[in-house]
Amino acid sequence: MNLTGLQESMLQGEQGPGTRLAMKIIVTLGRIYHAENLIPVSSCQVSGVSYKSIGKAGLDFLEELRDGGAHARVPTTLNPCGLDLERWLSLGFSQSFYRDQAQVLQAYRELDISLTCSCTPYLLGNCPVQGSHIAWAESSAVSYANSVLGARTNREGGPAALSAALTGYTANYGLHLDENRKPTVKVHVECEVATYWDFARLGLLLGRKLGNEIPVITGLSPRKCTPSTLRQLGASMAASGAIALYHVEDVTPEITAFPNWAIHAGEKEIHVNSLPSRPEFVKDTMVGKPVDLVFFGCPHSSMEEVESILSFLKEQQVQASVWIATASMLRAEMEKKGILTGLDSKIQVISDTCIVVCPIEELSFKRVITDSGKAFYYLSNKPGVDVALLPRKKCMEIAINGKLDEGGNT
Amino acid sequence: MNSKVIAGRIIHPGNCKGPILYTEVPLLIYGGIDVSTGIILEEGHPLQGECIQDKILVFPRAKGSTVGSYTLLQVKANHQAPMAIINEHCEPIIATGVIMARIPCIDEIDIKRLKHANQLEIKEGNIMYC
Numbered sequence: 181m182n183l184t185g186l187q188e189s190m191l192q193g194e195q196g197p198g199t200r201l202a203m204k205i206i207v208t209l210g211r212i213y214h215a216e217n218l219i220p221v222s223s224c225q226v227s228g229v230s231y232k233s234i235g236k237a238g239l240d241f242l243e244e245l246r247d248g249g250a251h252a253r254v255p256t257t258l259n260p261c262g263l264d265l266e267r268w269l270s271l272g273f274s275q276s277f278y279r280d281q282a283q284v285l286q287a288y289r290e291l292d293i294s295l296t297c298s299c300t301p302y303l304l305g306n307c308p309v310q311g312s313h314i315a316w317a318e319s320s321a322v323s324y325a326n327s328v329l330g331a332r333t334n335r336e337g338g339p340a341a342l343s344a345a346l347t348g349y350t351a352n353y354g355l356h357l358d359e360n361r362k363p364t365v366k367v368h369v370e371c372e373v374a375t376y377w378d379f380a381r382l383g384l385l386l387g388r389k390l391g392n393e394i395p396v397i398t399g400l401s402p403r404k405c406t407p408s409t410l411r412q413l414g415a416s417m418a419a420s421g422a423i424a425l426y427h428v429e430d431v432t433p434e435i436t437a438f439p440n441w442a443i444h445a446g447e448k449e450i451h452v453n454s455l456p457s458r459p460e461f462v463k464d465t466m467v468g469k470p471v472d473l474v475f476f477g478c479p480h481s482s483m484e485e486v487e488s489i490l491s492f493l494k495e496q497q498v499q500a501s502v503w504i505a506t507a508s509m510l511r512a513e514m515e516k517k518g519i520l521t522g523l524d525s526k527i528q529v530i531s532d533t534c535i536v537v538c539p540i541e542e543l544s545f546k547r548v549i550t551d552s553g554k555a556f557y558y559l560s561n562k563p564g565v566d567v568a569l570l571p572r573k574k575c576m577e578i579a580i581n582g583k584l585d586e587g588g589n590t
Numbered sequence: 591m592n593s594k595v596i597a598g599r600i601i602h603p604g605n606c607k608g609p610i611l612y613t614e615v616p617l618l619i620y621g622g623i624d625v626s627t628g629i630i631l632e633e634g635h636p637l638q639g640e641c642i643q644d645k646i647l648v649f650p651r652a653k654g655s656t657v658g659s660y661t662l663l664q665v666k667a668n669h670q671a672p673m674a675i676i677n678e679h680c681e682p683i684i685a686t687g688v689i690m691a692r693i694p695c696i697d698e699i700d701i702k703r704l705k706h707a708n709q710l711e712i713k714e715g716n717i718m719y720c
Binding site for chain 1: 601602664666667668682685686689690697
């Protein structure tokens, strides 16, 4: 691999031991994928934040980098952590978990990384322009950045994205190269896909069927493809599969710029005539039982999404706990705007974390309802938790009634 | 005893000699290994219940979440790490994890040739076995 003088000096340790370790990781990934060179990145998004997943050893590693003089050389934001940094006590998290989590965040802060603690950095000022090279972890953000924003990133792991932040470079392979961004399969959607729930179900279905292909999707109404529904589509596909980039005809920027790419994918195609129906997303054993938690905000909700959910739940008494997850930066704005007042105490707009990364076993949520395909996918694999995926409106009704009814098809 | 040699690509350097733990089935790292005991947990995996500590762990490639790099680091911190890792194709979970945890690692190996070996020696990217 060809390294520039600066890159070589980082690898030799002339910029300190922390930067050397990070450069070693970047160069090794480049060697594995036969990259010819490294390219500068304009921003990074780092995962591996929850103390639950990285543990004491992960904390020691971050402190080793910090003590070795490493610091972020490009704007870098952070994924959600294991708890809400303001409301952890009232939400039922333990003091010891808070202490451990706070140390991890302190280490990231000392590496000059913004403690955004959100999976939607593009709503928080880390919004790359089309064609820019970035190194992002967090599969839903990777999918959104590649597909909707037209930026270029591989599906990085936490330490790889961190290493890119600490060096300013990533290896030039995979989705950084034009030829690897063309669609590999054509998806004909031949049924109605209109609501958030529809996009979640389509995403789970496509992820399962397509693995790590690059689909170009036709047949979606551009009017229904909003930032919110596309976020859900991409997050769900990246959860049930490994899709890091998708194109939507007449909607996403790259397929609009290069319409002949769709022809390239013509050889392999699939047809979607219907979306999986309710029984696939609701366990029989949950019907009629009390619901512990109704969860919104995976990926983290935008201001508009929170406002729309709260406009329905305002002045309502709810039976189940309701969590709406968002970024703390946005939550602060909501507070200023006064939209968080007049809520039942069981309704919490939480920030910094989400139901997927927090230690749910520390809280007593056994039956959970969500409108997110991604949250549904991950919670389905957690022992001791029953989860159902339902339309947003239905989720809100269940919050008020406190139980899941028979419900017909929705 | 005639020993044979295979040359691989060094992902993280280091020489060692030890018993082999071998599988042809991709290995789940995050959630698939108990970080405090080094025991393989993955339900239905041929190595379920085996301990990776101080073995030369041979498997085609890792699978699952990229948080697996931190799992390797935790295993190492708890003194349960394998002595070395040999892969057919090293992917980012292992490549990143072995650098962080400083575990010797070699890939681009036709691992089936090691199937019947009991003991391996790794030296400068070469694997010696009999």
